[in-house]
Amino acid sequence: MASGELDPAAVASFRAHLSQSNRVVAVIGAGLSASSGLSTFRDANGLWCNYDVHLIASPAGWRRDPGLVWQFYSDRRRTALQAEPNPAHYALVELAKRKPGFVALSQNVDGLLQRAGMSDGHSEDAEDAQLKLLHGNLFNLKCAGSCGYATQSFEDPLCPVLSEDHAKNRANVMGAGVKSGEKPPKASALLFEAIAAKNKKILGERFEKSEPSTADAAPLKELGENVPKKPDVAPVLHSGIQTSDLPQCPGCRNNMLRPDVVWFGEALAQDTVEQVDAWFEEDEVDLCLVIGTSGLVWPAAGYSEQARKKGARVAYVNMNLEDIKNRREGDWTFIGDAAIILPIILGR
Ligand SMILES: [Zn+2]
Structure with a gap:
């Protein structure tokens, strides 16, 4: 404007x-x-566009695979620094x-x-x-345990496994499953046939054949404005990164460091x-x-x-x-x- x-x-x-x-x-x-x-969080760009960021940027995501969480935030740090x-x-x-x-x-x-x-x-x-x-802030880090250690770092990468090359290799592996920009699958004619057959079986004489409605024929996952973006094919991602290769807390020497940002489900x-x-x-x-x-x-x-x-x-x-x-x-x-x-x- x-x-x-x-x-x-x-x-x-x-x-x-x-x-x-x-x-x-x-x-x-x-x-x-x-x-x-910088894109908004919900339309996270590039490598992550096919994935539900709620599953990554959350305490559960961290428990499941801290390496994946760190890869996600390393990409965001890199984009923000650029x-x-x-x-x-x-x-x-x-x-x-x-x-x-x-x-x-x-x-x-x-x-x-x-x-x-x-x-x-x-x-x-x-x-x-x-x-x-x-x-919070992408560049503030804190102890993932409870020792209270906090620091700020603009380093990129924070450690070798979080380098951009590492991310690119991962993208190649991830790209094998889902192509970015692929249209969500539609309910197939075969599925409508099956539903009709089932209805006929249940309703018997009372069954009337009808054309699928617009809603029936809509893509299976129509994304509304406020609906979190979800992958249409949800591959289970694993970073394959050992926790010992991620940033460690120098305060207690007993926990990893995590980004000091507020995750989904956190206060x-x-x-x-x-x-x-x-x-x-x-x-x-x-x-x-x-x-x-x-x-x-x-x-x-x-x-x-x-x-x-x-x-x-x-x-x-x-x-x-x-x-x-x-x-x-x-x-x-x-x-x-x-x-x-x-x-x-x-x-x-
Ligand atoms: Zn600590």
């Missing part, structure tokens, strides 16, 4: 409100990094610098806001950091949640920006509502109008690429 399509009156009224705002919260999702070339922060990241960093009362609640694990210059408090006082990472980091709660408790809120997230997914929905209760006006920046579900009278809505919109609306 070209900047010229933004409603000038809306931009002007937003900017007037922003200039008088001190306590500003930004709730941030994958849309912020789209212009940097991406660059875009103008939206820099516009937020600039806003954070001129508004000490600003806080960013990000669901992104890509590290791009940090690379653009916003501190997540990893190397200093976390409570004062303006960036709160709701889902958000307690200390982060407490810092965010404390920020909301502190005072009224002037403005809430909801950027590149559907606003329906927890915790984004919860935090924008909390900001409203604290008196905030809300502005949405999103590629799709349909993604904004809880819009109210008086909210601003800026539709388009955050990398184009944020520098315009947040600019001095």
Whole structure:
């Protein structure tokens, strides 16, 4: 979308409100990094597109095959390292610098806001950091046991078995089963025949032959917007990696290190949640920006509502109008690429 399509009156009224705002919260999702070339988590790219990431990025996935989990996150680390922060990241960093009362609640694990210059408090006082990472960070590692050891590393690969060459070899093996882009199988004519025969047997005289409905003939796994992407043919993946070849915890020397990200089925980091709660408790809120997230997914929905209760006006920046579900009278809505919109609306 070209900047010229933004409603000038809306931009002007937003900017007037922003200039008088001190306590500003930004709730941030994958849309912020789209212009940097990073796909959203659910349409994980390339090698993983045929696999159900819920089965990998979860405690159960880790118990089953930590090597596979590490391969998945190593690919994501590599992709994130190759991406660059875009103008939206820099516009937020600039806003954070001129508004000490600003806080960013990000669901992104890509590290791009940090690379653009916003501190997540990893190397200093976390409570004062303006960036709160709701889902962790690909580049933070922690003990998979309970010793509490945590560190940050931008190394790639973290160890030889997680190298890109290793990943390519694995891709060749994996590629033998399913071809990327293959259409989901449809219910076959043979299957309809069998169903009809069965019905005839059960119903006897009352059986009436009918054509298959559209629903019957639909691909067996039609993917809805909110349905997790599942493989149509689900191969059981094994990394074949020994746990001793994966990053080890130097704290207890008794566990592996794992990515410090929030997996499916895990709670958000307690200390982060407490810092965010404390920020909301502190005072009224002037403005809430909801950027590149559907606003329906927890915790984004919860935090924008909390900001409203604290008196905030809300502005949405999103590629799709349909993604904004809880819009109210008086909210601003800026539709388009955050990398184009944020520098315009947040600019001095
Ligand atoms: Zn440990």
